[in-house]
Amino acid sequence: MKLSKKLINKSQPILEAIETHPFITGIGHGSVPKEALAFYVGQDFNYLSAFTKVYAAAIQKCDDWSQMQLFADQIEFILNGEIRAHEVFCEIAQINYSSLQHAQQAPMTYLYNEHMYNAARTGDLIDVVAAMLPCPWTYNEIGKHLVEKGLATDENPFQEWIEFYASVDSEDKALSDRLFAILDTEAKKYRPEYLQQVENRFLKSCELELRFWEQAMQRVDWQFADLFN
Numbered sequence: 718m719k720l721s722k723k724l725i726n727k728s729q730p731i732l733e734a735i736e737t738h739p740f741i742t743g744i745g746h747g748s749v750p751k752e753a754l755a756f757y758v759g760q761d762f763n764y765l766s767a768f769t770k771v772y773a774a775a776i777q778k779c780d781d782w783s784q785m786q787l788f789a790d791q792i793e794f795i796l797n798g799e800i801r802a803h804e805v806f807c808e809i810a811q812i813n814y815s816s817l818q819h820a821q822q823a824p825m826t827y828l829y830n831e832h833m834y835n836a837a838r839t840g841d842l843i844d845v846v847a848a849m850l851p852c853p854w855t856y857n858e859i860g861k862h863l864v865e866k867g868l869a870t871d872e873n874p875f876q877e878w879i880e881f882y883a884s885v886d887s888e889d890k891a892l893s894d895r896l897f898a899i900l901d902t903e904a905k906k907y908r909p910e911y912l913q914q915v916e917n918r919f920l921k922s923c924e925l926e927l928r929f930w931e932q933a934m935q936r937v938d939w940q941f942a943d944l945f946n
């Protein structure tokens with residue numbers, strides 16, 4: 718079985734937990750607490766900054782220009798496109814975006830960022846891609862799932878957000894499909910024991926995606942966060 722298929726199969730229970738998480742069902746039904754949206758945007762700004770740097774690390778591990786182009790396009794997309802998804806949340810919550818761009822990194826954000834940096838520091842291209850892929854993949858799945866359920870209606874204030882992630886990938890070939898294809902190509906170079914570690918990196922990132930939604934919903938922070946600033 719291809720590595721990509723194995724990863725998709727194994728992660729199904731996590732994906733289901735994400736799709737049924739109150740933050741996501743709230744997006745589907747057009748209501749998420751304002752405080753949860755604000756907490757999410759502050760943390761996600763921090764996360765996407767780390768994510769961009771990890772793409773830069775991935776470029777250092779590429780050996781052909783088409784792979785480099787893919788990662789370079791993604792950096793461009795995060796810096797200039799994905800910001801719109803944050804703006805939608807800010808508009809709904811009626812909060813000022815710039816006020817959230819210096820949020821202190823909460824525990825799960827720290828864990829997720831460090832998990833990605835670890836893959837970049839200690840692994841090969843395959844490790845980095847495995848740790849990063851759940852980010853675009855789960856959001857695209859969330860978007861498609863909410864569209865399929867008929868929840869991206871004109872009445873839903875999150876319509877633009879849902880459609881953004883449902884269609885973000887589909888211009889030619891889905892980004893996540895291209896990243897899964899890189900995993901399958903790279904996987905040929907490795908022994909099964911090594912691929913086990915790659916699998917773990919991917920599955921942990923899937924769980925961290927789930928925990929990231931939960932962190933925002935509950936606004937989980939360091940207990941002594943006020944001492945750290």
Ligand SMILES: Cc1ncc(CO)c(N)n1
Binds near residue numbers: 761799856929
């Ligand atoms: C935590 C997280 N995962 C995935 C995405 C989608 O890019 C995002 N913006 N934030």
